[in-house]
Amino acid sequence: MATSLTCVGIFWALLSFTAAISCFTGFYLPFWIKGRLLDKVDAYFSTFRRCNYPKITTLGEVQIIEECGRYSRFADIPSIWWQISTILVGIASALSLLVSITALAALCLTYVVHDGTARVGGAMQLLACLLLVCGLALYPLGWDNKEIKESCGDSATIYNIGTCEVSWSAYILTSSIVLLFLCFCLSFCASRYKISSFGS
Template sequence: MATSLTGIGVCWACLSMAAALLCCSGFYLPFWIQGRLLGAVDAYFGSFRRCNYPRVSPSSGLIEIVEECGRYSRFRDIPSVWWQVCTILVGTGSALSLLVALTAAAACCITYVIHTGSARLAGALQLIAAILVAGGAALYPIGWDNREVKESCGNTSGIYDLGTCRLSWSAYLMVSGAGLLVLCFSLSFRASRVKPGSFRI
C-alpha cells in the first residue's frame, strides 16, 4: 500500500474519518434533547428533525401523537430562527469534515494525494469545521423557548434552560466529533512526509 502519510498521518486520517462520522451522525439524528410529550411519550428534537409529535386527527379532530421521526417539511417550518442558523452551521461543518476525511482516507492508499502544505490546509479546514459545529451547537439552546420545546419540556424551558428535558446522546456525538476535529488539526502538521514541489510525474 503506497502512501505519502507518516505514521501520525495514518492516525490523522483514521481520526478524521471518526470525527466526520460523529459530526454527521450527531447532526442527522434527532436525539439532541429528550422530553416527554403529554406526559406519555418521549419526544426528541434535533435542529431540523424531531421524533414523536402531536397533530390533529383528520377523522376525529382530536389531538393524536404520531410516533415516528421526520424532518420539518420546509426550512421555514423549523420552529426557531436559531435552529435554522444552527442547521446551516452544523450541516456545513459536518460536510466539510466529511470532505477532508475522504481525502485523508484516499491518502492512505494513494501516493502523493497529501503533501505537507495540503495536510496543513486540510487541518485548517477541520478547525473551521469544528468552529462551525461548536458554534451551531452553542446557538441551538437559544431556540429552546419555542412552542414545540415548551410542549415537551414544560413552560419553565427557555433560552439555555431545558426545563424538564435533558440532553440526549446525539448531542454528545456531535460535540465529541468537534473535539476530535480540533485534535486532527494539531496532527495535520505532521501528517505527510512529502513536501510541496517534490511530486514525481
C-alpha cells in the same frame, strides 16, 4: 501500500474518518434533547428532525405521531436559531467528510496529500470544529419555541431546557468537536512530502 502519509498521518486519516462519521451521526439523528409529550411518550428534537410529535386530527383531537422525521420545509423549523444551527452543523459535517475522504485516499495513493494540502485539510477541520461550536451554542437560543414548551414545560426558555434533558446525539457532536480539533493538530505532521518534493 504507497502513501505519502507518515505514521501520524495514517492516524490522522483514520481519526478524520471517525470524526466525520460522528459528526454526521450527531447531526442527522434527532436525539439532541429528550422530553416527555403529554406524559405519554418520549419526544426528541434536533435542529431539523424530531421524534414523536402531536398532530391535530380533522376532528380537532390531538394525536401523537410516534415516528421520527424531518420538518416538511426548512421554514417549518420552529426557530430561526435552529435554522441557523442546521446550516452551521451541516456545513461542518460536509467539511469534515471532504477532508476525511481525501485523507483516506492518501492511505493508498502517493502524492494525494503533501505538507501544504495536509495543512489546508487541518484548517478545514478547524473551521468545521468552530462551526460545530457555533451551531451548538446557538441551538439553545431556540428553546423557547412552542414545540419545546409542549415537551419540556413552560419553564423552558433560552438556555433553560426545563424538564427535558440533553440526549446522546448532542454528546456525539461534542465528541466530534474534540476529534476535529485533534485532527487539526495532527495535520501538521501528517505528510512526509513537502510541496517542493513534487517538483523534483
